[in-house]
Amino acid sequence: INLDPPVLTVHQSIGDAKEYYQERTVFLRCSGNSSPPALLTWHRNDRHTLIGDEGVSIYEPLFTQGETKILKLKNLRAQDYAKYSCVASVRQVCGLKDQKASFKLTNRTAAPSIQIRVTDPVIVNPGDLVLLQCEVLGGDPPPRLSWSRVVGELPPDIQVSGGNLTIPRVRLEDAGEFQCSASNNVSGPVRKSISIYVRTLRNGRFWITPDPYHEDDTIKIGREVKISCQVEAVPLEELRFSWLKNGRRLRPSDRIIISKADSELAAGTSSLDIIDLRFTDFGTYTCQAKLANYASPEINIEVNISSSTVPPSVSVPPNRARLRIREGKDAELQCEVHGKPKPVLRWCRIDKDCTDPVETYDGILHLRNVSRTASGVYRCQTSPYNGFNVPPREAQVELEVLYPPPVFPQTLELRQALGRSVSLRCNVERGKGWRPLRYEWRLDGSLLSSARYDAADPNLYEIEKLSNRDYGVYNCSVSNEAGTSSCIFSVNGRAYAPEFYYDTVNPVRSVKPNVYSFLLQWTQKEPEAVDRVTSYRLQYKQIRSGHPRWQGVDVSVPSQIRRGDLLSHTISDLYKPFSYHVRLTPQTLFGDGDSALRLVHYYEAPTLSPQTGDASCSFEDESLCGFRHDPSGNFNWTRRNAEKKNPNTTPNTGPLTDLAGSSKGMLAADVPYSPGGTPAGHYMFIEASRPRKPGDKARLISPIYTLATPSRSGGRQNVFCLFFYYHMYGKHVGSLNVFIRSYGTLGDQPMWSHSNNMGDHWHKANVTITPRGPFQIILEGVRGSGMEGDIAIDDVTVVEGSCAKQSSFYPSPRNSCDMALSHTCCQLYLVALALAYGLMWPR
Template sequence: MTVPDTVTPVKNASNVWLKALRKGRFWITPDPYHNDDNIQIGREVKISCQVEATPAEELIFSWLKNGRALRSSERMVITQTDPDVAPGTTNLDIIDLKFTDFGTYTCVASLKNGGIPEISIDVNISSTTVPPSLTVPRGKSPLVVQETETVELQCLVSGKPKPIILWSHADREAPMPDGSMQMESYDGILRIVNVSRDMSGTYRCQTSQYNGFNVKPREAVIELIVQYPPAVEPTYTELRQGLGRAFTMNCRVLRAHPSRVLKYEWKLGSRLLTMGQLDTRDDTEYHVRALNREGYGAYTCDISNEAGAGRCTFHVTGKAFAPEFYYDTYSALWQNKPRVYGFKLQWTQMNPSAVDRIMAYRLGIKQTGQQRWWEQEIPMEGTIQKGELITYNLTELVKPEAYQVRLTPITRFGEGDSTERIIRYSAPVNPHWSKFHCGFEEEALCMFTQDKSEEFDWTRHSAAIRDTKYTPNTGPSSDRSGSKQGYYMYIETSRPRQERDRARLLTPLFSVVPKKPYGNVANTPSYCFSLYYHMYGKHIGTLNVYLRQKSQTGEDSLVWTLSGSQGDHWKQARVNIHPTSSFQMILEGIRGSGIEGDIAIDDVAIEEGECRDPPPNSNLRSLAPSAAKHIWKLCITLLLVLGGQRR
């Protein structure tokens, strides 16, 4: 008999030691000098007792016979393993076993300083003490169960005393259900809950030396067969088909146990189509010769055995696939009115031939953040080909709102899958203009943006709202047209501005359209950039114009510059630019040495083609020849040279 494990924490000042006695076991070893598994009168027999102790050095053993203390003698030899060796073991050797030696021997384990209950183990030595035998009950092997069930594997053990039974896999090296390589059983039963298919195989039960005879283990094997439903493919697939078409569906068995004989049933919804059994094949097919409207829906194929069924599902639909928006449309956004813009919506149709001809698209559009959708149909003539690019222009979109667009194909089956995208108002890319112009009359500034990396910003201003604290002797008294109500942009050079402080204003981004699709440098288009400037005051600094290109890796190219006071009136500057990729212009104002240095700009324009009759400007800083007619004909090479003059 084994007393339960005992564990007690012991405190001393700030330290805590854990004292414990656990795993008390014994075994009986017949005479080691004779090849005999039984206990016999006149021969030696050894009783071993083992306990795990914490701390190990405090473990002590004592022996009793029939409740009376035993001391080591010539015939009763008591030994104990080194205290440093864990677990601790004590042996009682009975030399020349006599009839009077039969009885109950008790091994008592305790700790020197006490503090926890001791463990005692009783071992009976008598004429009825016999080694174990192991058998499998009739009808318990092989065991056939179905997946997810609970199964009990049983080995009958006889003998006195009855040993612990060890369970393991006999056909492979694999962990047992609890993760260990061996599981213990005191009653000879191995219980497996929620059995799975990978638990099929041969299991070994064998006697342990613990709580029994220390002899060659007895063992037996049990075969476990786990049945499970067929695993099939595809478990789910969608088939897009047009009316009148023929097609075939195939359901295949991957694995099953038992794998024969398998039965199958094909259904459309709840309606049985066909049934049968798979004798030699691992798959079954169902053919639709000509699809009609009643033929759309969910087709199922159930393949079953004794353990259950696996199902293939085929969802047959006439819905068209979703269209795919084309996001690389050249000049998709344009503006031809002050308050609205247009957008060129383009898309392709995914697998248009998979279903019936697409007759129309339902277009839905709404402002982002709103609930209400506006819908209309876009009719389609003819058959859409795979990869064909379809275009539809959206107009009257309110600036600067963003819109959510939804597109749904329609066939005679009905609506197909929808797709959505967001359209955002952004800088116009090559809008339909013959001349881009901005007079800064609206707060939106024609999509100009401030460079926040510089010391200060350009300011939108009108002479009509100028207060009495303005700096005299600098700045314009009206916009370029002479109107005091008109607006312009200027740099305010009063305090806290300091000399060399910069403000930069960036135009929208524009794309370059080559004159020929595959043109070379000679075919690069020309644009005329122009602006009106007002530079009046004794502390006027510098006004610079830079060209920034998307493909450019270095610094921005300086294309025009002017410094110093130019008088109290507006003047126009024009310059030819030759960008090779998407570009924008940068207008940079640099403060001079004092507060009388306001610089203003107005009526900024970009026009396709070379500048016509450019006004002379003796202050243009460049490396071109001094003749005025050459100053304004800035070629690509000159632009690159001027780019090196930027700060």
């Protein structure tokens, strides 16, 4: 779950216009990134912008799935030059607060315009100081400048300050394309790029090409021979070549052709063609490469042309064609190469793409810490560089990596009851090796059996009838030439851990004023896997410092526990309001099994209305019937009555007493009810006086509501009715909102809302709720524009069934049972309610 700040950008209807007052239409685009999807709303000058406002339209672009909203200002007016804000909200899911982005639109608003005050590209020598300056030419609001590298990250030694990028001592790896970006949220970022070239001259190499027209493999008198040399140079425009023979500069002639840029070869190559080779042409030829404007050493590549020049050949030394090595060791694959000049060898595996071969000058390929995946056939092949440019010569070397035999399962736990048969099998994929496999079975280190691979089922160990002495750790070791692998079997009769049931209805009950009980329920995992569970050891201790001691009790169980049986025990001596660690351990003939741990928390269950028997809260108890304050709010609701009311309370707002029926258990009619409660009766209240500010919220969250029995609607969706009374009196009253938080539904769903002054009366609200599962009610009070805006609530009641059904079932104060007048009437009424409804409060 996340909520990123929204991104707000401004766009014009015509792309080449420079200033917004020249245009008649402006688009403000707001994009959000969140999970769950955020609700995007627009505000102008901190006021909510309505779609119906003339000249303003709000819409979502196609294929954006609610992640983008556009505010269109058509026929731009003077009042449209204002501050616009986009607010992204996920409605306080997981306490995530709203995010906002703002933009002030004026008649000077314009997109950025920039330039880089250096000629592109920048060519420098290694070690030089490089300074790139990016300058703002225009834009309103003033653009923000940043530098980046087109490919990769900026090197750590590069210094960026505003529009300046400085490289104190440039290196070869600093070369590349850099980009200056300017952004002011108008028409998207503007970018300018520039390249830095660092002069480089390296990696000189050569090759000899015999007469290509006759497909010769050797140099022959009277035939053509071509010498080529190549270097890596940056920039190529500054690269210069020259040729020497026996130390003297060579001049082109009819038979000597020098090509400084051979179109048939890669860049940075020069060729010397000798037509009709003569004996006098034998000698040492030197190819010189250097960069103009760079005082670095030149590269000299020497090539000897003589009658002793021979083409390359490759072979594998005796007894080196097949190499066997243990996994984890180093390996050396060797090929012998002959020829004059001696060429470079390239290595690669024949079953892999040879796009990046390994080059060696001594013919040896070094492999470090080889693994079994390195097994295969390797090819050594002559390179065309520093030798003859003829079809490559090659040879092959096979590498076999020896490793211990793979086994499975490597570890396995078996839980079995006494008297049962057990079979242990260590499956083996035979490893690479000369000697046969060998098996060895041990129990807790003691040898049980030993056999070769060709014995009958050497990888199987069977126990016909399990006894106490058969419990333990079995180790099956499998060996070959490369090493040993093992299968580990842990055989025991330990019972699995119990699994707690967390949906117990109303597990907490008050036993004494300072003592409560907790109904603990659980099921036993795989009860038939081991011997019968005879009892459970139940232990518990308080979660607070200074109380490390566990209290315990043994819990007896039925003669036989089946899978899925729900077991229970009531812990009856827990002290309010402390929480407890609870540990439950099953016990069998083997001994203690695995333990399960959970926490037990105390909470005050809501009181039941004496009038209805349903889940109702009149806030007469300090525990608030399990209601709690939402920490995501700006302030909290206050429990209050007339006796403890602050004498300095703001006049002309708020109730004088609680609802008239609160202390009597009566439900008022669906009409305003005049003050007339008792001074001792309590209600919940939000104070609008300072330091509260407009829009501040106080949120009260109910306990979780569940059904004690399946719904009477035959599997259809559950329906509940929420009754409560509210008092909204004062000229600055804000709003009162009701949300439902249902399990299986993301976010709080709005269900009811009321705003503004309702007079000095208590009013009744009926809200029908159709949750998908267990749910909570959230009562949110929002502070209005001033201090005369107090809001109060009282007698919050939830019953099963729709509110339309309840309106005919529940009597109004004028026809309700009066306990003093008709005791028999009220008895019948309460019995009817008990039979009709099964709404319970959960944990």
